[in-house]
Amino acid sequence: MTGFGYGNLLDLLGCFVTLSLLSVGGAITTVPEMQRFLVSQNPWLTDGQFSASIALAQAAPGPNVLFVAVLGWNVGMASGGGPANGPLPWALASAAMAVSMVGIIIPSTMLTFFAARWGQRNRERPEVRAFKQSMAPVVIALLVATGWLLTASHGNLQQAPLLWLLTVASALLVWKTRIHLLWLIGAGALAGVLGLV
Amino acid sequence: MDRMPPLEDFPAPIAAGFSPASLPRPASLAALFWAISGIALQGFGGVLAVVQRELVEKKQWLTTEEFVEDWAVSQIMPGPNVVNLALIIGDRYFGWRGALVALAGMLTFPLFVVMALTIGLAGIGHLPAVQGALRGMGAVSAGLIAGTGIRLVPALRNNVMGTLACALIATSVFIAIAFLRVPLAWTLLGIGLPAFFWALQRIRALDATPQGQV
Numbered sequence: 001m002t003g004f005g006y007g008n009l010l011d012l013l014g015c016f017v018t019l020s021l022l023s024v025g026g027a028i029t030t031v032p033e034m035q036r037f038l039v040s041q042n043p044w045l046t047d048g049q050f051s052a053s054i055a056l057a058q059a060a061p062g063p064n065v066l067f068v069a070v071l072g073w074n075v076g077m078a079s080g081g082g083p084a085n086g087p088l089p090w091a092l093a094s095a096a097m098a099v100s101m102v103g104i105i106i107p108s109t110m111l112t113f114f115a116a117r118w119g120q121r122n123r124e125r126p127e128v129r130a131f132k133q134s135m136a137p138v139v140i141a142l143l144v145a146t147g148w149l150l151t152a153s154h155g156n157l158q159q160a161p162l163l164w165l166l167t168v169a170s171a172l173l174v175w176k177t178r179i180h181l182l183w184l185i186g187a188g189a190l191a192g193v194l195g196l197v
Numbered sequence: 198m199d200r201m202p203p204l205e206d207f208p209a210p211i212a213a214g215f216s217p218a219s220l221p222r223p224a225s226l227a228a229l230f231w232a233i234s235g236i237a238l239q240g241f242g243g244v245l246a247v248v249q250r251e252l253v254e255k256k257q258w259l260t261t262e263e264f265v266e267d268w269a270v271s272q273i274m275p276g277p278n279v280v281n282l283a284l285i286i287g288d289r290y291f292g293w294r295g296a297l298v299a300l301a302g303m304l305t306f307p308l309f310v311v312m313a314l315t316i317g318l319a320g321i322g323h324l325p326a327v328q329g330a331l332r333g334m335g336a337v338s339a340g341l342i343a344g345t346g347i348r349l350v351p352a353l354r355n356n357v358m359g360t361l362a363c364a365l366i367a368t369s370v371f372i373a374i375a376f377l378r379v380p381l382a383w384t385l386l387g388i389g390l391p392a393f394f395w396a397l398q399r400i401r402a403l404d405a406t407p408q409g410q411v
Contacts, residue, residue: 020275023276025272061241061310062237063240066311067336075329083316105316108275109284113293116274117288135269135393138366139265139272141354149337150342163332166333168340169342173330174246178250181247185341187333193330196333197333
């Protein structure tokens, strides 16, 4: 088993650059590809380390693409021998984290930047107006469907009724009230710690 | 169908004096950076709900219609959606500098937080209480995303495709993604593309009529 080393930084960059350009719907849609590259194709992370990295990033505030930073960090840390092994694993982990984030962020943002500018310059063209008008109901439905899928991943209504209740209640509160969103997140965390959901 | 959006749809300054210059907007690059940073740090399990709350409802830098349009571009392009959205908003106000600053605001502090969590919580992630908290927060953030979607429905009121077509499109996208688990690309091809041609045809028909402005 050959671990991850500085010689592999370019491989890591290449992987994330490619996935960045393919990640329509967000970086999270390319997770199966990342798993293939980091776990199956290369012996850099175990299955457990891989899914723990993603779960941890989901709990943190901010865009969920940050799970890529955690993945990169853990690749370097695991191959460097862990946090107690002196400064070397920390350096390798930092390098792998930076390379992963640059790879996943830069290509897609460049593409979006120029596409959005083109759309803005040509906003009077019928095609551009038609694109925006036709995408509006699509993206609104996608948001509702995403919320649905996220909760469904924990089980159906019979298996996890209280979890569904929590989701529906927070959806209603966001829709109908101006309650601060952090209260809702805090209530969800508390319900989870108490074992209610 | 309305040819002109009703006047009350515009923010007050436009309706009163038609001066877009007086619309709310970030005062400086620093204001943009701190606003986006604050939004990103509140976004547990998804930043979009917070962006809509802060930028559309509180600060009013965007109308609901603009927000939906920018979100459509952010979602259709590859890359993290809220990062794309911040980039587009930053670019609109301050050009490429604004885009860079918004990108930095979206990623800098959350990156520190997530790395601190990675280093600090490495050993306790498997504890039942931590697992429970993650599950509860996940269920709430799922609700936040869905609720934000419902909140954006009024943006469809003046859509050129008409209410019935919008309802049909939204319902079939929901069924395709949530129940049939059709991949996003196929959903966009199968439903988005016909919707695009329907909207294009409506726009051309409206443009051909004398007062046709949509």
